[in-house]
Amino acid sequence: MRLNRMRLALSLAALATMAGTAAPAASAATTTAALPAAPATSTTGCGASNVWLKVWGSTGEHCYTGSGTLAVSLPAVHEAQILGRHQACLSSLGRELCGTGPDVVFISPVINVTRITMLAV
Secondary structure (H helix, E strand, O other): OHHHHHHHHHHHHHHHHHHHHHOOHHHHHHHHHHOOOOOOOEEOOOOOOOOOEEEEEOOEEEEEEOOEEEEEEEEEEEEEEEOOOEEEEEEEOOEEEEEEOOEEEEEEEEEEEEEEEEEEO
């Protein structure tokens, strides 16, 4: 049984070496780009069941899901709601507000949010 594992490992190593030498450099970049990305924060419909964060500002209600960081442009944000067991940080120039949900955060004075970071806790 152990010998079969060793043969399989050697065969896989040989295939990987052959694939690496036979493939052009552009193909390697394409393969890397095709790999799945790490989870990221993204916008979602406010009625969606996977909403983690709701933010209210001068442009209305905005909703987000996922884990990671997202650059945004949300002027005059005055309230945020963190749903479930998540942590959210709202960042603006020179100021960052973080909270762990479930929670509602009232922001005074209002901030112009430029980045949202969310994590499951």
